[in-house]
Amino acid sequence: MVTITISGAEKSGGLARITAFFMRKGYPLKSHQVVESPSGAKLVKISLDITQLDKIKLAAEIKSLSPDFMVVSVEGSQSGSAPSIKEIAARSPDIAPLVQAYGESFGADTRDRELAEAGKKIGAFQYEKEWSFGSPLKMPVALRRTLVPALEALGKVDATDTQLTLPDSPFCGTGKIPCCEFLTGFMQGFLEAGPLTHDTRVQKAECRAKGDSSCTYRFDYEL
Numbered sequence: 001m002v003t004i005t006i007s008g009a010e011k012s013g014g015l016a017r018i019t020a021f022f023m024r025k026g027y028p029l030k031s032h033q034v035v036e037s038p039s040g041a042k043l044v045k046i047s048l049d050i051t052q053l054d055k056i057k058l059a060a061e062i063k064s065l066s067p068d069f070m071v072v073s074v075e076g077s078q079s080g081s082a083p084s085i086k087e088i089a090a091r092s093p094d095i096a097p098l099v100q101a102y103g104e105s106f107g108a109d110t111r112d113r114e115l116a117e118a119g120k121k122i123g124a125f126q127y128e129k130e131w132s133f134g135s136p137l138k139m140p141v142a143l144r145r146t147l148v149p150a151l152e153a154l155g156k157v158d159a160t161d162t163q164l165t166l167p168d169s170p171f172c173g174t175g176k177i178p179c180c181e182f183l184t185g186f187m188q189g190f191l192e193a194g195p196l197t198h199d200t201r202v203q204k205a206e207c208r209a210k211g212d213s214s215c216t217y218r219f220d221y222e223l
């Protein structure tokens, strides 16, 4: 859990504006209260059910709500800022916890897009690093011989020629913010990096976070 203390919100409506901001951003709000500092100033304390928060970005966003608001402290965040894409790539294949932290550092309005972008870069990087040797493959052979083995390092994968399913995606656990758009991006970046697969489009079709039994991705390509 991360607890954020904000000053300058004693005017009426301050707490409401701040909580509305966190809810709009899609943060899981655990509690909010107004406390008094030793000097008598009123402080807003917000607790979020996340493990990681980008303090610098949050401070700027809070300031943009009102110039009076100021982030005084952020407690409980596992590190000062979200992991970088480079840090995530370097930890491959043990990347699920870092991807989770990366995803949680964004609000719901931009999270999926940012996760997909990060996934694309890491997927392309993985392809270049491990799978670009030998003669380039076309779909669906590329899917079976390169993408599926690359993903099996991350978790159990079932694949057909046009669809790939993760029954237990490490990026989409119960009670956690779903981060499985990372994989949409990963597969897209991986296939785009292949000379004969770069026209393939990847789309998430099913997701455990939406109540489906697994996370499933669909591939569109021309033979």
Ligand SMILES: [Zn+2]
Residues within 6 Å of the ligand: 169, 171, 172, 178, 180, 206, 207, 208, 209, 214, 215
């Ligand atoms: Zn999912």
